Amino acid sequence: MSEEQGYFETPPAPGKIVVIGGGTGQSVLLCGLRRYPLDLTAIITVADDGGSSGTLRDYLRMVPPGDIRNVLAVLSNASQDFLDLFQYRFSNDAGFLAHHTIGNLMIAALAEKNGDISEAIQKLSTMMGVQGHVYPVVNEPLNLIARFKDGTVLRGEAEITAAHKAIDSIWVENTAGNSPLADSDVINAILGADVVVLGPGSLYTSILPNISVPNVAAALRVTQAKIVYISNIMTQKGETDDFSDSDHVKVINRQLGEQAIDAVIMNTGKVPEDYIDWQRWNEISHQVKSDPDEVRKLGAVPIMGDLMDLRDDGVFHDANKLADLLYQIEEDARNNG
Template sequence: MTFYTKAKRRPPRIVVIGGGTGLPVILRAFRQQKAEITAVVTVADDGGSSGVIRDFINVVPPGDIRNVLAALSNLPEIYKKIFQYRFDSQDKFFSGHAIGNLIIAALSEMNGDGIFNAVQELAKMMKVDGHIYPVSNEPLVLNAVFKDGTQLSGESEISAAGKMIERVWVTAATNKRPAAVPEVIDAILHADQIVLGPGSLFTSILPNLMISNVGAAVCQTQAEVVYICNIMTQKGETEHFSDADHVRVLNRHLGKNFIDTVLVNTQPVPHDYLDHQKYDEYLYQVKHDFNGLRAQGCRVISDNFLELRGHGVFHNGNQVVDELMKLTSRPLSWIDDEFN
C-alpha cells in the first residue's frame, strides 16, 4: 500500500523596506502571521536623538532600527517599554535620548565593525521574530534637489525646508559608493513579496532604493513589489499628490515601472479630526487616480485601511497585513473590482 502525504507550503518570505513611524505598524501586525519577515531599515536619519548620537559617535542613526526591534521583539512588554524609554531629564546629555538608541550605539562601538552585526546580536537578545537588516553598514546622507533648483543635504534639513522635492539620492560619509550589505540583497532576490512603506516617500522609502545595488535588486527580483500608498500628503514632499503621483516618483527614480501592486485607502478622514499642530507635516488626504496607476502597469487593492487614534491618521496594520498575506497566494494576473 502506498501512502501519500500532503506537502507543507513554506511560509512566504516577505521583505519590508522603509523607515519612520509607518514601518513598525506593519511589522507588529506581521508578528501574528505565519511568514518569514525581513525588515530593511533606512540609515539616513539625522534628526533628534539619532542625529545627536550619529554626530558624536559616528555610527548609523539608531532610531528607526530601535523601533523595528521593539516591533518584532517577543520580550515581555515591560522590557520593550524600558528599551523604548526616552529621558525627559533636563540634563544636556540624557535629555531626549531613548535607552535603545544608546544600547545600539554601544554595541556598535563594542563590535567595531559597523552596526549590522550589532543589530543581529541585539535581535537575538530581544527574541526578535524575523530578520532586521540596516540597509547599509555605515551612515548615509540624504541629498535632494528641489523644484526651484536648490539643493540640500540631510534628512532633517530636507524635511524642514518645506519645498517641493524633485529628486533625492544618497551619499556615504566616506568617499565610497553607498552599498547595501549582501544579506539585504540576498533577502530581496529570494523574497516572495517586497513591501514598500508605509512611510514618507522621499525621506523613508527612497533613501533605501537609491542605494544602487538595492534599487537594482528590487527591479530584478521575481517577487511581487507592493507599495502601501500614504493616506495623507506631506508638506514639501507630496503636496497635492495623487496615489498615481506617488508611484510615478518611485518609478522615475528607479528608471522603470517596477511597482506591481498598490494598496490604497479609500475611507475618508473625518473633517477636522486631524490635529494639524501635532501632525504639522500632514496636509490633505491623498487623491485617487486609478487610471494613472493602470497606465503604470499597477493593480490596485482599495479598501478601508484607515485607523484613527489620538487625532492622528494611521494605517490599520492588521487590515493591511491581512491583505498582504492574501496576496502571497494570488497570481499577479488578478485585479480587484475597484480597479475596473
C-alpha cells in the first residue's frame, strides 16, 4: 500500500538461516552473516572438554561455555569496551582463574543462578543486545565417543582430536550414558529455516556431535530448508587425511542416514606452497581435494569459488565471501521455494 493511502506495506520478514557447528569457524561465519538483514540462529556443540570450558564443565557440571561465549560476542551490539572485557582471558599466573575468560564465568554464574543454561543464555543475549538466537544443541554436557579404524575407542573431544587417528564412527552420550535430545527451540529453528548451514569447522568434533543428537538428525531429514555444507579448506591430521570435498559429505550423510546435503560450498583457491606454519597449525595436514563431479553424484550442488583468507601463517575461510554466497542461497530458497 502507498504512503498516500495513510499506511505502509508491511516489510517482508527477514530470511532465516540456522548455523550448526562449533569452534572458531562458526563464530567467524556469523560475524559475516550479521551484515545482512537475516534472522540468524546459532546451534552450538556442547561436547568441548578442553581448556577453560572443560574445567567449568567438570566442576559445575554445565555445558562448556566457550563456543557459546564467542557466538554471543560476534552477534552482540554491546560496546567494544564491554566486549573486550567479556572476552578477556586471565593470564597464566592468575592462580585458580588462570586461562578462564570473563564471559565463560558470566555464563557459568547465570546458569547456576537460573538453574538452566538456556534461560541463562537468553538473559545474557538480552543484556548484550544479541542480534539473533543462540542455543546449545542440548542443555547438558555431552560426551563425544569415537571408534577408530584400528578398533580402539576414545571418549572426549580433546583426546579424540589429540589422537590424530582415522575415525570409523562417532556418537554422543549424556553424562548418564544415554542418548540426548535437543529442546523444541532447536528443532523448531531447523524446521522453520530457509537455509541450514553445517560448518565451517572440524568434521568430527564440531559438526558431527550436533547431528548425532537423534532428534536433530530427524529434523534435518524432514526440514524443507536447503541444507548447505561448507567444506573445509584443509584436512585434519589423522582424522581426514586425503579427504576430498565429497568424502566429507559422505560422512555427514552417513551420520544423518540419507543424502540430506543440498549444496556444498567448496574452495577453489590454491594454498600457496610453504605459506602455512605447520608447527603453529599442527592439527592440519594438507588441502582438501576438490571433486565437484563426485559431490553431484551425492545429490548436492557444488558452489565453488576462491574462499581463502590467508593470515597468521594459516589459511581460513573468508567470512564475507561465505556470507555473500549464503545470502544469495537464502534469497533463492525463499523466492523459488
